[in-house]
Amino acid sequence: MKILITGTTGFLGSHLVAALTSPSDPLSRERVIFALNRRPPHRNHAQIHPFTWEHTPRGELILPEALRENPASEVLPDVIIHTAAMSSFPGCEENPEAAHRANVAVTEQLVAFAAAHAVSLIFLSTDLIFDGNRPPPVGGFRVSDRPMPRSVYARTKSLAEAKVQQLGPRGLILRTSLLYGNALSDHGGPLQWVKNAIEQRAPIPAFTDEWRTPLAVEELVAVILCCLERKTLGGSILHCAGTERVSRYDFLQAVLETLGADLELLSPTSRTTVGGPPRPADVSLAADEMSALLGRPPLPIRAALKRSLGGSSENSTDCAPVTS
Numbered sequence: 001m002k003i004l005i006t007g008t009t010g011f012l013g014s015h016l017v018a019a020l021t022s023p024s025d026p027l028s029r030e031r032v033i034f035a036l037n038r039r040p041p042h043r044n045h046a047q048i049h050p051f052t053w054e055h056t057p058r059g060e061l062i063l064p065e066a067l068r069e070n071p072a073s074e075v076l077p078d079v080i081i082h083t084a085a086m087s088s089f090p091g092c093e094e095n096p097e098a099a100h101r102a103n104v105a106v107t108e109q110l111v112a113f114a115a116a117h118a119v120s121l122i123f124l125s126t127d128l129i130f131d132g133n134r135p136p137p138v139g140g141f142r143v144s145d146r147p148m149p150r151s152v153y154a155r156t157k158s159l160a161e162a163k164v165q166q167l168g169p170r171g172l173i174l175r176t177s178l179l180y181g182n183a184l185s186d187h188g189g190p191l192q193w194v195k196n197a198i199e200q201r202a203p204i205p206a207f208t209d210e211w212r213t214p215l216a217v218e219e220l221v222a223v224i225l226c227c228l229e230r231k232t233l234g235g236s237i238l239h240c241a242g243t244e245r246v247s248r249y250d251f252l253q254a255v256l257e258t259l260g261a262d263l264e265l266l267s268p269t270s271r272t273t274v275g276g277p278p279r280p281a282d283v284s285l286a287a288d289e290m291s292a293l294l295g296r297p298p299l300p301i302r303a304a305l306k307r308s309l310g311g312s313s314e315n316s317t318d319c320a321p322v323t324s
Ligand SMILES: NC(=O)c1ccc[n+]([C@@H]2O[C@H](COP(=O)([O-])OP(=O)(O)OC[C@H]3O[C@@H](n4cnc5c(N)ncnc54)[C@H](OP(=O)(O)O)[C@@H]3O)[C@@H](O)[C@H]2O)c1
Pocket: 006, 007, 008, 009, 010, 011, 012, 013, 037, 038, 039, 061, 082, 083, 084, 085, 086, 087, 088, 101, 102, 106, 124, 125, 126, 127, 176, 177, 178, 179, 180, 187, 190
């Protein structure tokens, strides 16, 4: 299978590439990976073929020529996994045009490419497309609930979702909760600021009034591997989340405990005390369909943190058996 992945320099993209090329996965030898990024890779890997976005004179990203103009069959992927995004919540608010270019215009190009060449596309979206300022339904937002994006980041992701839906059965949207895990790339990952604060013994602000259903990055990678294996989930939206609804404070407490750090560093605070765009209070997702796909619920937070940050053994990436 030929897989084009955008954003392999990022947190999720780097985990995805590591899993897809893992020598312990018997299917990995059958995969060819095209990594599409803004910058060339640091290291070469025989199985990974790097591509770099080109620029228009106005600085917009366009597909590299090899993909843009009559792509040869060797470079034509079976599936695109589009993880690249301007993913900073305040960064998007400060520069809405750049956010639109990165999150909507780039997705639109990939959708046009996928439509022209009958390629499937898996798109990474976010829990933030829901209005988190009213209590979510019991158990969290479901796919049947109406998105109500309240920030530039969320609006651009929601617009991008609409583009992907134009692909019909060739498009799959994975709406993902807050991710966590160890960083494999120089992006540092979502817990880097916590590790830095621990090192510097700086206070760690922890919101007691913001709730999420965090998901370990390894679990999301397992979901994507299942989707690739099944080839049947197109045309749908899947919510990807952990089963525990926790406040940021409780989540960070679990992180600090796993790292053996001083809990006194945690500074309970309200999300309303920070500047920038208003932060949704609760965008918990209900992810029973994800658990059904994996054939098990995702690991509980503390066990997943121990595996990710504490270096314990790998998680199963098997899918549930298909039932007819
Ligand atoms: N992390 C989370 O908690 C979370 C939660 C929900 C949804 N998501 C979604 O999951 C996906 C992956 O997130 P992540 O945490 O892996 O993000 P990340 O670590 O910030 O990585 C973002 C990737 O996108 C690339 N990128 C950034 N700005 C770009 C631009 N203007 N044009 C083209 N590429 C650009 C980056 O490339 P450079 O190396 O060149 O900067 C990097 O490869 C994103 O679509 C995000 O919206 C993430």
